[in-house]
Amino acid sequence: MDVAYKRRLPTFSSYPCVRDHTGIQPDRKMSRAAERLRLMINHLDRSSATISAVPTSTQTFTSHPQTLRFTHDTGLLTPEQRLFYEENGFILIKNLVSEEDIDKFRKAFERICRQEVKIPGLVVMRDVAIVKSEFVPDEKAVSKLQDFQEDPELFQYCNLPQILNYVECFTGPNIMAMHTMLINKPPDAGKKTSRHPMHQDLHYFPFRPADSIVCAWTAMEKVDRQNGCLVVLPGTHTGTLQEHDYPEWEGGVNKMYHGVRGYDPKHPRVHLEMEKGDTVFFHSLLIHGSGMNRTQGFRKAISCHYASADCYYFDVKGTSQENIENEVKDIANRKYGLGEMTLKDIWALRGRLVQGERTSL
Ligand SMILES: CC(C)CC(=O)SCCNC(=O)CCNC(=O)[C@H](O)C(C)(C)COP(=O)(O)OP(=O)(O)OC[C@H]1O[C@@H](n2cnc3c(N)ncnc32)[C@H](O)[C@@H]1OP(=O)(O)O
Ligand SMILES: Nc1ncnc2c1ncn2[C@@H]1O[C@H](COP(=O)(O)OP(=O)(O)OP(=O)(O)O)[C@@H](O)[C@H]1O
Ligand SMILES: O=C(O)CCC(=O)C(=O)O
Ligand SMILES: [Fe+2]
Ligand SMILES: [Mg+2]
Missing domain, CATH: 2.60.120.620 (q2cbj1_9rhob like domain)
Known part of the structure; x- marks a missing residue:
């Protein structure tokens, strides 16, 4: 991965794809921050999901509201995957086609x-x-x-x-x-x-x-x-x-x-x-x-x-x-x-x- 890109990445430690930039490991254990985010998203309306706090690291939450603008909640994407697409504009799914x-x-x-x-x-x-x-x-x-x-x-x-x-x-x-x-x-x-x-x-x-x-x-x-x-x-x-x-x-x-x-x-x-x-x-x-x-x-x-x-x-x-x-x-x-x-x-x-x-x- 380009070093410059690594520096740009948020410090959210469970951020998917950070280490290999090639994809999500669906079975990767969710961090506490991601679990809290998941619970928040679950309470949101499908079409206009708004989360009032977004984890910027495993410990801290900012108070800036953030709208999930690029993804719909169909129950398939994990909160981490949704956030990844929202921030990066792509998501890689391994082994999807036989x-x-x-x-x-x-x-x-x-x-x-x-x-x-x-x-x-x-x-x-x-x-x-x-x-x-x-x-x-x-x-x-x-x-x-x-x-x-x-x-x-x-x-x-x-x-x-x-x-x-x-x-x-x-x-x-x-x-x-x-x-x-x-x-x-x-x-x-x-x-x-x-x-x-x-x-x-x-x-x-x-x-x-x-x-x-x-x-x-x-x-x-x-x-x-x-x-x-x-x-x-x-x-x-x-x-x-x-x-x-x-x-x-x-x-x-x-x-x-x-x-x-x-x-x-x-x-x-x-x-x-x-x-x-x-x-x-x-x-x-x-x-x-x-x-x-x-x-x-x-x-x-x-x-x-x-x-x-x-x-x-x-x-x-x-x-x-x-x-x-x-x-x-x-x-x-x-x-x-x-x-x-x-x-x-x-x-x-x-x-x-x-x-x-x-x-x-
Ligand atoms: C999101 C997505 C859309 C993003 C993209 O896909 S970006 C690329 C999109 N590209 C396209 O849509 C290209 C589509 N290609 C075509 O329509 C065809 O391959 C054509 C370029 C028209 C060639 O068709 P073909 O039936 O082979 O016709 P001809 O052999 O008579 O050639 C007509 C003239 O085109 C020239 N040509 C053919 N292939 C290429 C090429 N790869 N690069 C540059 N020029 C090319 C060919 O030399 C000929 O030129 P002239 O002899 O008329 O000067
Ligand atoms: N002037 C340009 N305009 C638009 N795209 C460009 C331009 N120059 C290079 N690119 C594109 O940038 C990308 C990277 O180019 P490059 O040839 O370095 O690719 P690479 O071979 O994958 O990288 P590397 O050589 O570092 O392994 C490619 O998609 C290439 O087409
Ligand atoms: O497969 C590739 O090289 C990229 C093709 C592409 O981005 C396109 O045709 O729009
Ligand atoms: Fe393209
Ligand atoms: Mg090159």
């Missing part, structure tokens, strides 16, 4: 790469470093799949009950799967194009509120600093959406891989090293990216962005998101001849209800 499921997703991915199946709406991306070379129908040519909502096997990921149980803690009970990806980060070809610049996913979404949008990202194999694990800037979910643009990287940047403008590489960051099946849930404003893949393997992860079905669309014209909208529109026009379709129509067609009622999105 080996069998992941192997099934991997096989489905390979069939798509070999072009044995054709999935409507699916986007197959190649890394910018190899995009001009001859195409071979092999997983080595594919850096990412996007929009697999019409693939019955891959889409099972978005419906996994153990994932949805966590998602509900951030979105509430009506849940839409809005955006799906299988990322196959290739071995870096020497130009660092396998990196994903630091960004906020909200930049891509024409719907709100930001607090009701969460990403589930599951490692399909061991991911570490060597093969380019996720890198997050803890606490940045409490800020606002920043301007995004292509980073000025000598070796080139992948299409639509915008990064936050003026990214400060000295900002404290946390590398999320994960085992196969571990899953991180993170807020749509959390600044994150991933480093280059220094191995010869293709680093695989599967993810879904969920939003509360109660979210609403808005017109991004005149906002910082206009640049990405123009790129998306350009591509959609070239591919499908967009015609009268708006960005909102495209998202509404792509989104799938996975729990509860489709109230708005």
Whole structure:
């Protein structure tokens, strides 16, 4: 862990993830402070939980009221886990997706790469470093799949009950799967194009509120600093959406891989090293990216962005998101001849209800 981040951490001694920054040990013994917090939270109203005292250490309590703004009480998250997400904007759950499921997703991915199946709406991306070379129908040519909502096997990921149980803690009970990806980060070809610049996913979404949008990202194999694990800037979910643009990287940047403008590489960051099946849930404003893949393997992860079905669309014209909208529109026009379709129509067609009622999105 970065030393700078360690210094920033609160002194709350039972703070989850402090020591290994990789996850919660659900069976870790709760401290007295956390137990008191749990009792307090139990007395609170579900939707507008307000706690009148928050432990800043095992001994002392501040008198400042704090609102639990980012999490819902569904009975699943422990008080420590809720506080962790509230403060950091992400939470890592170990061993959430089974080996069998992941192997099934991997096989489905390979069939798509070999072009044995054709999935409507699916986007197959190649890394910018190899995009001009001859195409071979092999997983080595594919850096990412996007929009697999019409693939019955891959889409099972978005419906996994153990994932949805966590998602509900951030979105509430009506849940839409809005955006799906299988990322196959290739071995870096020497130009660092396998990196994903630091960004906020909200930049891509024409719907709100930001607090009701969460990403589930599951490692399909061991991911570490060597093969380019996720890198997050803890606490940045409490800020606002920043301007995004292509980073000025000598070796080139992948299409639509915008990064936050003026990214400060000295900002404290946390590398999320994960085992196969571990899953991180993170807020749509959390600044994150991933480093280059220094191995010869293709680093695989599967993810879904969920939003509360109660979210609403808005017109991004005149906002910082206009640049990405123009790129998306350009591509959609070239591919499908967009015609009268708006960005909102495209998202509404792509989104799938996975729990509860489709109230708005
Ligand atoms: C929260 C979430 C949304 C965050 C993110 O996912 S950030 C990244 C989002 N990225 C995307 O949505 C990218 C989606 N990708 C795509 O739509 C496609 O892969 C395309 C970039 C349009 C390429 O489509 P494809 O069917 O392969 O079309 P073509 O082979 O005719 O290529 C069209 C022009 O695009 C270029 N291209 C293809 N792949 C890349 C690349 N990786 N980086 C940079 N440029 C690329 C390609 O060279 C071609 O350019 P020209 O020859 O027309 O100049
Ligand atoms: N100018 C930039 N704009 C946006 N994001 C950037 C910029 N420079 C680097 N990043 C991102 O910062 C993160 C860390 O970059 P780096 O290449 O150092 O990753 P790393 O290899 O995981 O770290 P390390 O080399 O310390 O192991 C990556 O997500 C990278 O894409
Ligand atoms: O898997 C990764 O490298 C991160 C991908 C990501 O953050 C994204 O596509 O939005
Ligand atoms: Fe992202
Ligand atoms: Mg580095």
